[in-house]
Amino acid sequence: MSDLNFENLSPKEAKYDEIFLSILQQEGKIEPFLDSVFKFLYRRTDFYLIQETPSQSYGFPANVAKQIVTKTFQKYDSMSKDDLKKRLLSSNEQIASKEKEKSEKPIVKKENQSVLAPQDKKNNTKNEQENFQKNPSSYNGAIRENFCWTQSIKDIDVRVNISPLIKSSKDVKINIDKESLKVSIKEDGNIINDQLTWKVKTDECTWSLFPGDHIHIYLEKVQERWWENLLINEPKIDLKNINPEKPLEDLDQESQAKIKQMMYDKQQKQLGLPTIEEQRNIEILKKAWDAEGSPFRGTPFDPSVLKNSKN
Numbered sequence: 001m002s003d004l005n006f007e008n009l010s011p012k013e014a015k016y017d018e019i020f021l022s023i024l025q026q027e028g029k030i031e032p033f034l035d036s037v038f039k040f041l042y043r044r045t046d047f048y049l050i051q052e053t054p055s056q057s058y059g060f061p062a063n064v065a066k067q068i069v070t071k072t073f074q075k076y077d078s079m080s081k082d083d084l085k086k087r088l089l090s091s092n093e094q095i096a097s098k099e100k101e102k103s104e105k106p107i108v109k110k111e112n113q114s115v116l117a118p119q120d121k122k123n124n125t126k127n128e129q130e131n132f133q134k135n136p137s138s139y140n141g142a143i144r145e146n147f148c149w150t151q152s153i154k155d156i157d158v159r160v161n162i163s164p165l166i167k168s169s170k171d172v173k174i175n176i177d178k179e180s181l182k183v184s185i186k187e188d189g190n191i192i193n194d195q196l197t198w199k200v201k202t203d204e205c206t207w208s209l210f211p212g213d214h215i216h217i218y219l220e221k222v223q224e225r226w227w228e229n230l231l232i233n234e235p236k237i238d239l240k241n242i243n244p245e246k247p248l249e250d251l252d253q254e255s256q257a258k259i260k261q262m263m264y265d266k267q268q269k270q271l272g273l274p275t276i277e278e279q280r281n282i283e284i285l286k287k288a289w290d291a292e293g294s295p296f297r298g299t300p301f302d303p304s305v306l307k308n309s310k311n
Contacts, residue, residue: 023036046058046059046060047060047065048065050062067203071206074204074206074218075206075208078157078206078208078216078218079208079210079216081157082159082210082216129237129238129241129242130241131143132237133241133242133243135148136150137149137150137157137159138150139243140152140226140242140243140244141156141230141237142229142230142234142235142237144234146160146161146191146192147159147160147161147183147191147192149230151226151227153221153224153225153226153244154220154221154224155218155219155220155221156200156218156219156221156227156230157216157217157218157219158181158216158217158218158219158230159214159215159216159217160183160191160192160214160215160217161213161214162185162188162212162213162214162215163185163187163188163212164212164213165187165212166185166186166209166211166212167211167212168209168211169209170186171185171186172184172185172186172209172215174207174215174217176200176202176205176207176217176219177202178199178200178202178222179195179196179199179200180194180195180196181193181194181196181217181219181230181231183215183217192231194231194232194233194234195231195232195233196219196230196231196232197227197228197229197230197231197232198221198222198223198225198227199221199222199223200219200220200221200222201220201221201222204220205217205218205219205220206218226239226242226244261276264276265277282303285301285303286301289301
């Protein structure tokens with residue numbers, strides 16, 4: 001469960017919490033609880049009815065109800081991930097402040113000042129990315145003056161810092177287009193207004209406001225690829241310094257099975273136990289041991305005898 005501030009619940013939210021908690025306690029588990037919710041929608045509302053024509057006053061157009069459920073899930077899924085990131089590391093503002101100081105510090109070239117060698121520049125880039133990698137909000141991404149972003153092979157999460165005075169979605173305007181992103185804040189103007197490096201699926205993109213703290217933006221990539229920068233006018237990161245591995249759950253079932261087998265075999269070897277392949281071979285030998293015509297038939301299986309006979 002996330003570390004939410006329950007003191008800020010409205011009277012209506014507190015009332016609903018009591019009702020939902022009572023139902024959840026009676027059901028005992030999440031699945032029957034959700035089943036009760038959707039059963040209620042099925043029995044008492046037009047949620048599952050298809051709106052055949054625009055003039056029809058009940059139901060939803062095809063697939064719209066499903067999209068509502070998906071969008072709502074993604075909203076709180078993003079909030080949950082952000083809660084986890086907060087618990088793991090709270091130094092985002094400190095790192096961002098240091099980066100800002102570096103970027104604003106004037107560069108004065110003295111006559112005897114040496115120019116950085118290519119290797120030194122490479123090391124600086126690597127060190128910078130190492131700092132990004134330590135922060136869940138910029139893992140495989142970067143920290144910029146007003147925002148930071150993290151990515152997987154499939155999607156990007158953007159965190160835009162806002163003033164403590166920004167409490168309502170009315171104070172925020174977010175435009176997510178296939179090839180551009182615009183974030184406008186009341187009084188501060190445009191925080192982000194630039195072209196995206198690559199295209200995103202606008203139907204799958206969402207954003208959430210965390211009053212007085214930040215805006216979370218979820219972008220789903222059209223192509224599965226690693227981005228060097230979120231925005232075209234943003235400095236690029238070196239993709240050699242990120243972790244390009246796919247999460248296990250993003251791999252196909254065959255690949256997942258192979259990786260799980262490798263992990264299991266490695267553990268078995270460390271414990272001095274047979275791997276999956278060795279276990280299969282033992283089963284084959286057991287069958288051959290008691291097969292018709294075998295000199296060992298009727299005796300206890302002893303694999304060491306077979307090993308000695310090979311030697």
